[in-house]
Amino acid sequence: MKVGLFVPCYIDQFYPQVGIATLQLLEKLGVDVEYPLQQTCCGQPMANSGFSSMTGGCDANFVRNFTGYDYIVAPSGSCVLHIKDHLHDDKNPEAATHIRSHIYELCEFLTDVLEVKALDSKFPHKVGFHTSCHGQRGLHLSQMTELNAPDFSKPGYLLNMVKDLELIPLNRKDECCGFGGTFCVTEEAVSVKMGRDRVQDHLEHGAEFITGGDVSCLMHMEGILKRQKSPVKVLHIAEILNGQYE
Amino acid sequence: MSSSTYVAPTDHAKAADKFMEDEERVNWHDKALWFIRQKRDVASKQLPEWELLRETASQIKQNVLSNLDTYLEEFERHAKQNGITVHWAADAAEHNRIVLDIIKRHGIQKLVKSKSMLTEECHLNDFLGDNGIDVVDTDLGERVVQLAQEPPSHIVLPCIHKRKEEVGELFHQHLGTEKGASDPAYLTEAARQHLREKFLTSDLAITGVNFAIAETGGFVVCTNEGNADMGAHLAKVHIACMGIEKIIPKAENLGVFLRLLARSATGQPITTYSSHFHRPRPDQEMHIVLVDNGRSIQLGRKDFYNSLKCIRCGACINTCPVYRRSGGHSYHYAISGPIGAILAPNMDMKKNADLPFASTLCGSCSNVCPVKIDIHNQLYQWRQVLSDGGYVPKTKKIGMQAMATVLSNPTIYRVAGKSGRFMMNLMPGLANMKAVNPWAKQREMPEPPKESFRDWYLKNKKKS
Numbered sequence: 084m085k086v087g088l089f090v091p092c093y094i095d096q097f098y099p100q101v102g103i104a105t106l107q108l109l110e111k112l113g114v115d116v117e118y119p120l121q122q123t124c125c126g127q128p129m130a131n132s133g134f135s136s137m138t139g140g141c142d143a144n145f146v147r148n149f150t151g152y153d154y155i156v157a158p159s160g161s162c163v164l165h166i167k168d169h170l171h172d173d174k175n176p177e178a179a180t181h182i183r184s185h186i187y188e189l190c191e192f193l194t195d196v197l198e199v200k201a202l203d204s205k206f207p208h209k210v211g212f213h214t215s216c217h218g219q220r221g222l223h224l225s226q227m228t229e230l231n232a233p234d235f236s237k238p239g240y241l242l243n244m245v246k247d248l249e250l251i252p253l254n255r256k257d258e259c260c261g262f263g264g265t266f267c268v269t270e271e272a273v274s275v276k277m278g279r280d281r282v283q284d285h286l287e288h289g290a291e292f293i294t295g296g297d298v299s300c301l302m303h304m305e306g307i308l309k310r311q312k313s314p315v316k317v318l319h320i321a322e323i324l325n326g327q328y329e
Numbered sequence: 330m331s332s333s334t335y336v337a338p339t340d341h342a343k344a345a346d347k348f349m350e351d352e353e354r355v356n357w358h359d360k361a362l363w364f365i366r367q368k369r370d371v372a373s374k375q376l377p378e379w380e381l382l383r384e385t386a387s388q389i390k391q392n393v394l395s396n397l398d399t400y401l402e403e404f405e406r407h408a409k410q411n412g413i414t415v416h417w418a419a420d421a422a423e424h425n426r427i428v429l430d431i432i433k434r435h436g437i438q439k440l441v442k443s444k445s446m447l448t449e450e451c452h453l454n455d456f457l458g459d460n461g462i463d464v465v466d467t468d469l470g471e472r473v474v475q476l477a478q479e480p481p482s483h484i485v486l487p488c489i490h491k492r493k494e495e496v497g498e499l500f501h502q503h504l505g506t507e508k509g510a511s512d513p514a515y516l517t518e519a520a521r522q523h524l525r526e527k528f529l530t531s532d533l534a535i536t537g538v539n540f541a542i543a544e545t546g547g548f549v550v551c552t553n554e555g556n557a558d559m560g561a562h563l564a565k566v567h568i569a570c571m572g573i574e575k576i577i578p579k580a581e582n583l584g585v586f587l588r589l590l591a592r593s594a595t596g597q598p599i600t601t602y603s604s605h606f607h608r609p610r611p612d613q614e615m616h617i618v619l620v621d622n623g624r625s626i627q628l629g630r631k632d633f634y635n636s637l638k639c640i641r642c643g644a645c646i647n648t649c650p651v652y653r654r655s656g657g658h659s660y661h662y663a664i665s666g667p668i669g670a671i672l673a674p675n676m677d678m679k680k681n682a683d684l685p686f687a688s689t690l691c692g693s694c695s696n697v698c699p700v701k702i703d704i705h706n707q708l709y710q711w712r713q714v715l716s717d718g719g720y721v722p723k724t725k726k727i728g729m730q731a732m733a734t735v736l737s738n739p740t741i742y743r744v745a746g747k748s749g750r751f752m753m754n755l756m757p758g759l760a761n762m763k764a765v766n767p768w769a770k771q772r773e774m775p776e777p778p779k780e781s782f783r784d785w786y787l788k789n790k791k792k793s
């Protein structure tokens with residue numbers, strides 16, 4: 084099984100440690116991973132701002148980079164959802180279709196493809212899990228509280244394998260953090276208020292760390308925590324599952 | 330894109346800023362609506378067949394929208410047989426004229442009206458007021474906003490943005506309640522006495538319509554206060570105003586919709602009053618005004634037509650994390666929240682171009698919607714339509730073009746990244762109309778790492 088690792092642009096630029104943790108974790112689990120060197124972005128920033136007409140270049144570059152892999156894996160529910168829903172390439176329609184149906188967010192790749200049953204990691208802390216909307220409502224990584232349907236959580240299942248980790252409950256299990264792409268700057272006040280409220284829920288329940296599967300949400304909440312001079316830290320779920328965080 | 334298409338709309342973000350100046354208000358507004366969302370969750374989870382009900386309702390409406398002309402004609406035929414006078418209005422202006430004509434023919438000066446979002450959409454109150462008619466809204470929340478000379482901020486809870494103290498002050502000014510009194514029971518009793526007099530002395534009642542049944546020619550009006558019945562039963566003339574999408578084929582379909590409506594709206598098993606009107610009383614005149622007002626156009630939009638399935642339960646509004654913090658008036662349209670944001674651009678793309686962007690696309694709205702409208706997908710699709718049509722600021726387009734150029738070329742991307750982590754500059758750049766960096770106003774920027782992931786990978790992992 085050959086896996087192409089997709090490290091979305093803002094992770095590449097701001098949070099390289101998330102890409103590193105993802106790569107190490109997959110390798111530890113025996114996966115043959117390759118990072119295609121000419122990758123950039125999934126195109127979502129333009130599309131969600133109303134300019135999907137400008138994403139042709141990103142799409143073509145994505146297809147060029149990720150053709151020929153059995154699976155494509157990324158530590159970002161949001162970018163994976165965008166590729167799944169919107170990637171197309173008129174010159175390589177078959178390659179694009181293959182990518183769309185073989186791209187996985189990291190957690191679902193671990194639970195659904197690798198069917199991981201145990202992890203060698205330890206994290207003796209109280210952790211709040213932030214459910215990202217695109218991961219949950221888009222990729223169905225966990226059950227949505229709005230629906231009358233059985234509860235499940237793929238990230239939760241994985242976090243429960245981490246030794247000594249205590250997952251804290253939240254008042255609002257799956258409320259949006261307010262990042263929302265360009266929304267975070269065009270609607271700055273609402274975005275920040277949503278983020279502060281989300282963070283507060285974690286703080287009230289005694290979180291020492293907030294984790295999640297989408298760096299964009301985490302970056303937003305981290306920015307708020309830092310401004311509040313809070314000691315609470317933010318980590319991507321890959322960093323916890325990988326067990327290398329010191 | 331023609332450069333003249335863009336006009337700065339009444340901006341959602343600016344209006345939201347204003348609402349948020351009072352953070353304490355935002356907090357209880359958020360909590361009050363979240364409480365209703367939770368009641369809805371509890372009620373919906375008590376029915377094992379909930380998701381099947383939603384699917385059924387959605388498909389019934391699918392059938393209605395696919396055969397709307399036939400069902401409307403069937404409804405008209407049966408309504409006429411029942412002795413109801415049926416009127417057709419192409420737009421808001423025609424609707425308002427029809428209503429005024431009926432009022433004038435009877436020489437009536439004052440009337441009572443129960444909740445009808447359609448008449449809000451048509452600005453009927455203003456129109457009748459300008460023509461010297463005294464309209465009294467009889468839904469308590471609507472009466473409150475009417476006294477405050479404001480539009481409703483929510484389709485089910487019109488004055489959810491007002492504190493009880495503010496209601497007390499309004500009632501003190503207009504109804505003569507004690508100064509400083511804000512006890513809800515006291516204020517409600519005062520409103521009851523005030524409205525009772527209006528009911529008893531009005532010769533004409535206007536109501537909305539929740540469901541009109543093609544098979545029977547009758548219609549159903551749902552209220553929790555019984556104010557539609559009070560009005561209609563006491564008045565000599567009853568005018569019911571409805572959008573043409575309110576049709577359902579058969580009376581038996583009501584079992585699906587009435588179970589969904591109240592649970593979705595407030596978490597009640599059923600609305601307190603579901604009143605069925607079929608024909609006028611012997612001494613009464615009954616009119617129905619069927620209004621298009623942009624609905625045929627929306628029906629013709631392949632990506633947006635199913636927004637017409639909406640039964641106006643308000644669940645998408647209660648669950649919307651943006652709405653709960655920005656308040657209903659920030660949507661500057663008769664219908665606020667996510668559903669308003671996908672209906673409003675159909676009416677006026679220039680004026681309402683900001684609304685589909687007033688969302689994080691979290692998708693909670695689509696999940697609670699009892700008729701399964703894919704609201705968040707439509708918000709995304711409207712963004713594309715509005716950007717293609719040139720209804721967004723030019724600066725935004727230029728910024729996006731620059732971003733697209735960088736992101737579609739790996740070499741430029743890396744150079745841009747090296748020269749100071751271009752994302753850092755890009756993020757504030759997205760809203761470069763603002764003087765300060767809107768990210769950093771209340772948030773720290775992430776610290777730039779020593780190297781990008783790619784640099785690390787080349788150093789540590791690259792095999793060949």
Ligand code: SF4
Nearest residue numbers: 639640642643645698
């Ligand atoms: S769109 Fe759906 S959830 Fe929103 S008001 Fe209409 S029926 Fe209710």
